[in-house]
Amino acid sequence: MRISGIRCVEYVGALPADRPFWDQRLRRPVDLYPEYADRGPEQLVRRDDGTLEVRQLFLHVDTDEGITGTTAVLSSDQAHLLRTTLRNTVVGLDPLAGARVWDIAYRSMIHGRAGAGMLALSALDCALWDIRGQHFGVPAHVLLGGPTRDAAPAYASTLGDSLEPDAVAARTKELRALGFRGLKWFPRWGPNDGRAGVRKVVELVETVRAAGGDDLEIMLDAWNSWDIPFTVAVARETEHLRLRWIEEPLLPDDTAGLAALRDLVAGRTQLAGGEHEYTHWGVARLLRHAPLDLYQADPHWGGGISEMNRIGALISAAGRQFIPHGQSLQCNAALTFSASPGLIPELEYLLRLGPLYQHFLADPIRPVDGVVHAPTTPGLGMRLNEEAIHDVREL
Numbered sequence: 001m002r003i004s005g006i007r008c009v010e011y012v013g014a015l016p017a018d019r020p021f022w023d024q025r026l027r028r029p030v031d032l033y034p035e036y037a038d039r040g041p042e043q044l045v046r047r048d049d050g051t052l053e054v055r056q057l058f059l060h061v062d063t064d065e066g067i068t069g070t071t072a073v074l075s076s077d078q079a080h081l082l083r084t085t086l087r088n089t090v091v092g093l094d095p096l097a098g099a100r101v102w103d104i105a106y107r108s109m110i111h112g113r114a115g116a117g118m119l120a121l122s123a124l125d126c127a128l129w130d131i132r133g134q135h136f137g138v139p140a141h142v143l144l145g146g147p148t149r150d151a152a153p154a155y156a157s158t159l160g161d162s163l164e165p166d167a168v169a170a171r172t173k174e175l176r177a178l179g180f181r182g183l184k185w186f187p188r189w190g191p192n193d194g195r196a197g198v199r200k201v202v203e204l205v206e207t208v209r210a211a212g213g214d215d216l217e218i219m220l221d222a223w224n225s226w227d228i229p230f231t232v233a234v235a236r237e238t239e240h241l242r243l244r245w246i247e248e249p250l251l252p253d254d255t256a257g258l259a260a261l262r263d264l265v266a267g268r269t270q271l272a273g274g275e276h277e278y279t280h281w282g283v284a285r286l287l288r289h290a291p292l293d294l295y296q297a298d299p300h301w302g303g304g305i306s307e308m309n310r311i312g313a314l315i316s317a318a319g320r321q322f323i324p325h326g327q328s329l330q331c332n333a334a335l336t337f338s339a340s341p342g343l344i345p346e347l348e349y350l351l352r353l354g355p356l357y358q359h360f361l362a363d364p365i366r367p368v369d370g371v372v373h374a375p376t377t378p379g380l381g382m383r384l385n386e387e388a389i390h391d392v393r394e395l
Helices: 076-090 098-108 115-136 165-177 191-212 228-237 255-265 279-289 304-317 329-336 353-357
Strands: 003-015 052-063 068-074 151-157 182-185 217-221 245-247 270-273 347-350 371-373 391-394
Touching (some): 003 076, 052 076, 068 076, 068 115, 098 115, 098 304, 115 304, 115 329, 165 182, 191 217, 191 228, 228 245, 255 270, 255 279, 279 304, 329 371
Parallel strands (some): 151 347, 217 245
Antiparallel strands (some): 003 052, 003 391, 151 371
């Protein structure tokens, strides 16, 4: 079998909605500056018929045996690199020889070993796992060594939900009723909000704890936009509320700060992160210089499924745990159901982006009673739902 072509295709569809897609946005590193902090969420475009427009780029890797591997939801930067540098490099290679394809692609983009270049390679690698699973007629997690279990719990990421206390309490109760045992929230407050910001974060956790009960796992995602004093204050003042972890409190390159912070919050809560790190070399540096409690590398960003396997081995050897970032449920399911539950105990489910990223898929992965079951479709289960596609444009 040979790779015969690479296509980047834009699919357009519609999402019925009687309200904007986002109630709130996450805090961003640039919110340190007030003129950026005041900006609201970037909403999906509302069409003339009242629906919201869904417009997504997909990667399709074709083979000379008629099997096509697919990766969903690319950026325009990824698509450009895939259609130029990577297409010229990998067409003609054997898609079953994954380690060779990855190594050739990586070496061909020495200036793309991080950022958009690595995101493009990640998309290619994931599509090749889809090809391999289809070729052998089994789900990707079987090729990776699974299944290690039939089902795994999922925690709910509330990105985009309102942070008003009444709305938080109602949403928490709703998600508990759906079977979720862990909720992750995204505070909008940070260092430039001072003591009042710390108090707002504490009030958020208090509200979730009161509405969700004593056995609910509560996590916070700061998305690289806090600093050491703010994070220590939040950890100290939420200790009695048993916060499970604080995620990405500092900028990804601040390994010295993360190392110091882990000592400062030890015993109060865990530190999680790593979703913005690239390749097993990057995670190895993080493990060496700023060991976290939990790592969250992303197969769509950090090197693909192949690289996540190597990253998982490093994390396991360091005695830590790994919950891949929730960009792709298909890739994360492949990794989760081929790994020991001791290494990957659960999946992340983004309540709004999960369904949106799977809008054009015929076999979306959805938690039932807070649990995701092992996929049964060959490859990654990337078959398209033709009824959801209103328009198609190949780049």
